[in-house]
Structure formats: C-alpha cells, structure tokens
Amino acid sequence: MQEAILLNETNWNDVFRGMQQFPFRASEIKSVNKELALSNISFKFNIRGKEVYDNYKQTQVLLGGDYLLITNQDRCEIQIQEEQNDIGICIDVNQDLLKQALQLHFHPNEMEDVHEADYYWFQADLFVRYRASTAFNDYMAHLFPAIRDKTFPSLQCLEMDFIAHFLQEQLPHFKAYQFVPLMKRQSKKELYQRLIQARNSMQDMVYQQVSIQQLARELCMSEFRFHHMYKEVFGVSPHRDMIRFKCEEALRLFHQLKLTWTEIALRLDFADLPTFSKAFKRITGVTPSKYSLTRV
Numbered sequence: 001m002q003e004a005i006l007l008n009e010t011n012w013n014d015v016f017r018g019m020q021q022f023p024f025r026a027s028e029i030k031s032v033n034k035e036l037a038l039s040n041i042s043f044k045f046n047i048r049g050k051e052v053y054d055n056y057k058q059t060q061v062l063l064g065g066d067y068l069l070i071t072n073q074d075r076c077e078i079q080i081q082e083e084q085n086d087i088g089i090c091i092d093v094n095q096d097l098l099k100q101a102l103q104l105h106f107h108p109n110e111m112e113d114v115h116e117a118d119y120y121w122f123q124a125d126l127f128v129r130y131r132a133s134t135a136f137n138d139y140m141a142h143l144f145p146a147i148r149d150k151t152f153p154s155l156q157c158l159e160m161d162f163i164a165h166f167l168q169e170q171l172p173h174f175k176a177y178q179f180v181p182l183m184k185r186q187s188k189k190e191l192y193q194r195l196i197q198a199r200n201s202m203q204d205m206v207y208q209q210v211s212i213q214q215l216a217r218e219l220c221m222s223e224f225r226f227h228h229m230y231k232e233v234f235g236v237s238p239h240r241d242m243i244r245f246k247c248e249e250a251l252r253l254f255h256q257l258k259l260t261w262t263e264i265a266l267r268l269d270f271a272d273l274p275t276f277s278k279a280f281k282r283i284t285g286v287t288p289s290k291y292s293l294t295r296v
Helices: 012-017 095-109 114-123 134-148 155-178 185-204 212-218 223-234 238-256 261-267 273-284 288-294
Strands: 004-007 024-037 041-048 051-054 059-062 066-071 075-092 127-131
Touching: 004 012, 004 134, 012 024, 024 134, 024 155, 041 051, 041 134, 059 066, 059 127, 075 134, 095 114, 095 155, 114 155, 127 185, 134 155, 155 185, 155 223, 185 212, 185 223, 185 238, 212 223, 212 238, 223 238, 238 261, 238 273, 238 288, 261 273, 261 288, 273 288
Parallel strands: 004 024
Antiparallel strands: 024 075, 041 066, 041 075, 051 059, 051 075, 066 127
16 A cells, blocks of 8 residues: 655665555655656656766756656665755655546647747656756745645545646646657757756856856857757746846845845846846836835
C-alpha cells in the first residue's frame, strides 16, 4: 500500500529501498551525499536550504522556492550540507493522473498539441530547474506539513490535488516550449532548456548587473539570436524580464524587510534612485513613492 512519509537521515536507506511505496516524501535533512533512483517523472521542491542535483551531465542547484523536474532518467546524485534542516518535498508524479489531467485540459478543443504534451512530459528527458510562482510556492509550503503530519484525506486526494496545481504551474512553461521555433524535438528540447537556464540566471542574479551579451555568451548564442529566441518563446524581451525580476525582489524587500526605496535601489545594483524609479514604474505602472502611498 502506498503512503506519504517524512524522510530524514535515519530512514533514508529504508525509504529508497522501497521508493515505490512512498510517492510523496517530505524531507528534513541536514547532510546527505547519495545517489538517487528516479521515477519516470520526478519532482523535487525546495522550501528552505540548498540542494545540489547532478545527473552526470548537468548540475542544478535548488534554493528556497525552486523546483526540479526530471523525466525519463534513472539516477542522479544529491548533495545537502546545511547547519539547520533543509526542508523539501520529493514527489513521484502519477503518470496516469497526469495523462488524465492533460486530456481534460486539451480535449475540449481537440488540440493537436496534445501530442506535443505527451512528448514533453512522457518522452523527453528533462532535467530542468524552475522558480515557482508565488501561488505554487504557497501551495507547496502548505503541502509540506500535510505530508509530514499526515493530515491529508487520502493519498489519492493528495495526488489529484497536486496534479491539478502542478499542471497549472507547468502549463505556461509548456506553452513557452511550444513556441521554440525548431522542428526536431531533441533540438527543440535542448534550446528550451538553455533558455530556461538563462531565465533562471536572471532570477538568481537580481542583486547584480547582468548583460544580455553575457547571457548569450554563456548559452553559446549570438546576442541577436538570444534576444530573438527569448522574446519569441517567453513573449517579452530578456531585458524586460530582467527588470521585472528585480522589481519583484524590490517589492519583497519593501514589504518583508521594510527597507527604504533608496536602500532597495542600492541592494539591487541600480545606478541611483531615479534609475530604479524609472524601471519600477515601467513594470508596475507607478513610481515607488506612489506605490508607498497606496500601501499606507
């Protein structure tokens, strides 16, 4: 009988010997360096701490609010070394339920893209890190204690609820994947993963300046090709996304740390407050000072 479990250093070996019995695993771990067996669709979400995954071709680092989607791969290595417990969730995604959810989503319009969806989730070998949306991050944060304390109604309800949220979170990424302008699926998948890598880099580097030229060079693309591909896939230019990520972080610093806008501008490596204000208004529609007044 399948069930959810709280994973730690003590029961690690026992759990992974019977991995198929525990498709939902909340984890509280300070230190681990092991090889992991993977399911056909493995999902790893990091709530707090730092987790390093290596599939012997790529290395992905998960920080709080990041998740990793791994498909059609047998094994990878995981490294965790923290002073306090690293908190996360590992889920072996139920393929049958995911197929049913995809069918429900695509079938009403008889979209041919359902075949592309089959490839994306069930045939391609993905090893992709994503930054979770606020809504999905909140959902996963609430899911952790439900798994740890076993307060969910049933495993089937837990699986169906997760699939619904997971699909809602992934659909924008799948739509972006569809816009990758290449015919060969393998080439399309590789270019998509490279563009996601660039997007992740921009999210990770909000406290410093990063140029389009630098990102393009890291992906072995010309600056023009990178800009064109990024805008075609994600619907906005990389520069605008870069500013948006900085403004999202600015709002977090304003609300959570109560910093002044001048302090925020300096932290986010803007040249000065007027430059930051101009960028902030471009994304939010109001200046920082006007935004403050609406929150009084």
